Amino acid sequence: MYLDMLARPELILDEARAKANLDHLLAKCRKADVRLRPHFKTHQSRAIGRWFREAGIDRIAVTNTGMARYFLEDGWTDITIAMPVNVREIATLADLSRHAQLGLMIMDANTVDILGSGMADPVSIWLKIDVGTRRTGLDPRDIGLIDQLVDRIAHYPSLTFRGFLAHAGHSYGARAFREVEAIHRESLSILSGLRSRYMAAWPHLEISLGDTPAAGMLWDFGQVDELRPGNFIFYDLMQLGIGACQADDIAVAMACPVIAVHPDRHQWVLHGGAIHFSKDHLQLADGRKCFGRMVMPTQDGWSTDSLEHAPFLTGLSQEHGIVQCTADTFQLARPGDMTLWLPVHSCLTADAMGGYVTTSGERVDHYRAHVNEQ
Amino acid sequence: MYLDMLARPELILDEARAKANLDHLLAKCRKADVRLRPHFKTHQSRAIGRWFREAGIDRIAVTNTGMARYFLEDGWTDITIAMPVNVREIATLADLSRHAQLGLMIMDANTVDILGSGMADPVSIWLKIDVGTRRTGLDPRDIGLIDQLVDRIAHYPSLTFRGFLAHAGHSYGARAFREVEAIHRESLSILSGLRSRYMAAWPHLEISLGDTPAAGMLWDFGQVDELRPGNFIFYDLMQLGIGACQADDIAVAMACPVIAVHPDRHQWVLHGGAIHFSKDHLQLADGRKCFGRMVMPTQDGWSTDSLEHAPFLTGLSQEHGIVQCTADTFQLARPGDMTLWLPVHSCLTADAMGGYVTTSGERVDHYRAHVNEQ
Numbered sequence: 001m002y003l004d005m006l007a008r009p010e011l012i013l014d015e016a017r018a019k020a021n022l023d024h025l026l027a028k029c030r031k032a033d034v035r036l037r038p039h040f041k042t043h044q045s046r047a048i049g050r051w052f053r054e055a056g057i058d059r060i061a062v063t064n065t066g067m068a069r070y071f072l073e074d075g076w077t078d079i080t081i082a083m084p085v086n087v088r089e090i091a092t093l094a095d096l097s098r099h100a101q102l103g104l105m106i107m108d109a110n111t112v113d114i115l116g117s118g119m120a121d122p123v124s125i126w127l128k129i130d131v132g133t134r135r136t137g138l139d140p141r142d143i144g145l146i147d148q149l150v151d152r153i154a155h156y157p158s159l160t161f162r163g164f165l166a167h168a169g170h171s172y173g174a175r176a177f178r179e180v181e182a183i184h185r186e187s188l189s190i191l192s193g194l195r196s197r198y199m200a201a202w203p204h205l206e207i208s209l210g211d212t213p214a215a216g217m218l219w220d221f222g223q224v225d226e227l228r229p230g231n232f233i234f235y236d237l238m239q240l241g242i243g244a245c246q247a248d249d250i251a252v253a254m255a256c257p258v259i260a261v262h263p264d265r266h267q268w269v270l271h272g273g274a275i276h277f278s279k280d281h282l283q284l285a286d287g288r289k290c291f292g293r294m295v296m297p298t299q300d301g302w303s304t305d306s307l308e309h310a311p312f313l314t315g316l317s318q319e320h321g322i323v324q325c326t327a328d329t330f331q332l333a334r335p336g337d338m339t340l341w342l343p344v345h346s347c348l349t350a351d352a353m354g355g356y357v358t359t360s361g362e363r364v365d366h367y368r369a370h371v372n373e374q
Numbered sequence: 375m376y377l378d379m380l381a382r383p384e385l386i387l388d389e390a391r392a393k394a395n396l397d398h399l400l401a402k403c404r405k406a407d408v409r410l411r412p413h414f415k416t417h418q419s420r421a422i423g424r425w426f427r428e429a430g431i432d433r434i435a436v437t438n439t440g441m442a443r444y445f446l447e448d449g450w451t452d453i454t455i456a457m458p459v460n461v462r463e464i465a466t467l468a469d470l471s472r473h474a475q476l477g478l479m480i481m482d483a484n485t486v487d488i489l490g491s492g493m494a495d496p497v498s499i500w501l502k503i504d505v506g507t508r509r510t511g512l513d514p515r516d517i518g519l520i521d522q523l524v525d526r527i528a529h530y531p532s533l534t535f536r537g538f539l540a541h542a543g544h545s546y547g548a549r550a551f552r553e554v555e556a557i558h559r560e561s562l563s564i565l566s567g568l569r570s571r572y573m574a575a576w577p578h579l580e581i582s583l584g585d586t587p588a589a590g591m592l593w594d595f596g597q598v599d600e601l602r603p604g605n606f607i608f609y610d611l612m613q614l615g616i617g618a619c620q621a622d623d624i625a626v627a628m629a630c631p632v633i634a635v636h637p638d639r640h641q642w643v644l645h646g647g648a649i650h651f652s653k654d655h656l657q658l659a660d661g662r663k664c665f666g667r668m669v670m671p672t673q674d675g676w677s678t679d680s681l682e683h684a685p686f687l688t689g690l691s692q693e694h695g696i697v698q699c700t701a702d703t704f705q706l707a708r709p710g711d712m713t714l715w716l717p718v719h720s721c722l723t724a725d726a727m728g729g730y731v732t733t734s735g736e737r738v739d740h741y742r743a744h745v746n747e748q
Contacts, residue, residue, distance in 0.1 A: 006462070007460065007462040007463045007466070008438070008439075008440075008460070008462075008463065041692060041693075063692065063693045064382070064645070064693060065382075066382075083633065083645065083693060083694070084633040084634045084643065084645075084709075085633070086381065086382070086631045086633050086645050086710075087709060087710040088380070088381040088382075088631050088710055088712070089381045089382065092381070107634055108634070108635075108709060110709065110710075111709060114710075134639070135643065135691070135694060135696060136633075136634045136636075136643050136694070139638075169691070257460045257462050259457065259458040259459070259460050259510075260458045260481055260482070260510045261482075262510075264513075265508070269458065269509065269510050271438075271457065271458075271460050274652060274654070274722055275722065275725045275726075278648060278652070278653060279652060279653040279654055279722075280648070280653060317509070317543070318415060318437065318721055318722065318725070319415075319437045319438060319457060320457070320509060320510070322509060335458075335461060335482060335484065335485060336460075336461040336462055336484075336488075338462070347692055348648055348649065348653075348692065351649045351692070352649075352726075354745065369745075371728065371743075
C-alpha cells in the first residue's frame, strides 16, 4: 500500500483522477471549439505538463518569470505570463522572449513604452480586462484608455496586440451554479463587446478567459478563443463547495501522520500544518473553519464515501494540524497512522509542498524545488 | 540602495534589528538565570544560527527531523525536536541520535515503548504538558498517567527522563500585557507543581517553556530552566499586536514590486501573494483583514514612522497582493516601484520565501531551499 512507505507529510497525486479531469476538459474544449491554454501555476510540474503536451496542448500560462523558464527548459515555447508585467524584470523578459513566444499582460501606457523599448524579439501583448473581479484590469467601459493603449502597442515593432485577457476570479466566491453562470455570462458579454469593437482593425485579436468554475461547470464559451483554467487538473474542497467538481474529481490529498490523540475532546493532532496545507480555509455552516477533510485510503488511492461526515482540520499552526472528530470517527486513527486529507486550495498546497508522491509511490517534480536555481 | 538591485519579491532581513532582539533576550536570560534554547523554526537559517552560537548558545529546538539534520550538519549537537514524536520516523531519529544529543517529546506509553526498543544511542525524553493551549500535551492533573510514563521511560536504558516541556501557545491570542502575564503565571504554577512533585526522584529534571510573548514581555521565569522562544528573532505584526515588541523590533520585511495601480479605488496591486506572505492575517478594528503593512525604505533599512496610517494589504491570492491606500498614501508608489511590508507572521513568511536578502544586499540561506535534499 502506497502510504506504508511514507513517514512524513507528503502530497499524494492520484494520476488517474488528474488525467480524467484533463480528458474531460479537453473533450469540452473540442465540443465548444475553444482552445485550451492551461494555467500551469496549479501543478507547477514538468512531469504533469507533459500529459498536456501528449494530449496536443502547445500553449500554457504561468504566473512568473521563474516558472516560465522552468517550463521553457522543458520545451514549452508559447507561454503567457498571466500577471501584470513587472517592469523591473525587463531584462529577464527580454531573455525569455529570445526563446519563447511570450505573451505579456499590460494595463498602462508606461509599461507599453518600457516593453516597446526593451524587447528586441517579438512579444504578444494582451490587454487585461476587469470583468468584475476588481483585482486587476482595465475598466471595459474606458474605451478611451483602451484605444490609447492599442495605438501605443502598434507603435512598437516588437509588440503585437494579441487581444483581451480576463480572469473571472469573482466566480470563486460563488456558491451555486446560477451565480457562476451569471458571472460567466457577464464576462462573455463584456469580452464579446470588445471583440466586436476592435475586430475590424485587428482581425487576429483573441479573447482569453480563465477561471476553473466556469470551465468546469459550463459549456457555452461564446466568442472566447482560449480558456485558461488551472485548478481543474486537481480541483479541491473550494471548487467542490462552488459546485465546479465532484468529490471524486479531487486529484490530490495530503498524507499526514497522526502524532497525538486526545480522547477527552475527540481530537487528533497531525504532523501537517500551515507550511504544508497553506492557511486557506472554508467557513462551515456552523461557523467553524475547515482546513482540509479526511478521506479513507484504499489500495491504490482513496475513497470519498461519507465525506460530509468525515473528520476535518479545524486549525493549523506552523507544523501542527488539529482535527475534530466525533466519538465514532475518533476511533479511526491512532498515533503513527498515516491519514489522508483533501486540501481546501490545491494550488497553494502544491506550492507549499513543492513535490508530489503518486499513488504508486513515485516522486513527481514541482517548480518550487527549483526556485532558488533561477 | 539595497532595494534598487531587486526585481522580484524577496524577504529583507535587517541584521541589526535581529541581532538587537537576540542581545536583548540574552541579557534577560542572564538576569533571570534561565538558559536559552532558541527555537530555530522561525529563521531556519544556518547563517542566523551562527549568531546564536557566537553568543554562547549551544542548544536549539526545531520542528522536524529534516531541520534537525540541516542544523546538525552545521555543528549543532544538542537538538530538541519540539513536536510530538512521529513513530514512523524511528529510523531517522535513531540515525540523528548517533550524532546529536537528541531531545524528544512524548505523550503516550506506546511511543515510549517504540523509542525504547528502536533507539540504540541515548535520547532525552521530555513529557509535553498542556498548560492551557489545548493543542498537544498531557493534562497536568493526570498524575497517574504521568507517573506511568516516567516509570516506562526509566525502563529503557537508552531513554533518559529529561523533564517537562510546555508551550503556552494560547498567549498568541492575548491582546494585552495582563493577559500574557496571567497565562504565564498559570504556566509557571503548573510546571513548578510538577517539578516539586518529581524532583526528589529525578533531581536533574528540567522545565522547558517556550513562547515569544512571555519571553518578550515578562521578566520572571520562576523555576524554568530553559526558555524556548523562536519568533523573537524577527517578531512581526502579530507580536506587535500582542504587545510583545515595538514596531522597530520587527527585523524582516517583504520587498514586493508594484505591478498595477487603480486610482479610482486607491488600490495598488503587488507581485506578492499567499505563496510569499502566507495567509495569516490580523483582523482590524473595522473588520477588515490585514495581511501586511507598509514601511518606508531608507538607505540601509526602513522606517516605521506613522505605521498605523500606512497602506496595508487587504487581500492575497496566489501571487497578487491587494493594497488599500487613502487618497494621500496612494501617491506613494507607482508600477515598477519596490515597496516594503511588515509580515503578519514572520515564521510562515520566512518558510514561504525560503531565503533572505540583507539590507546590504547579501543572500542568506534557509532550510526550505534544502528540504528536497533530505
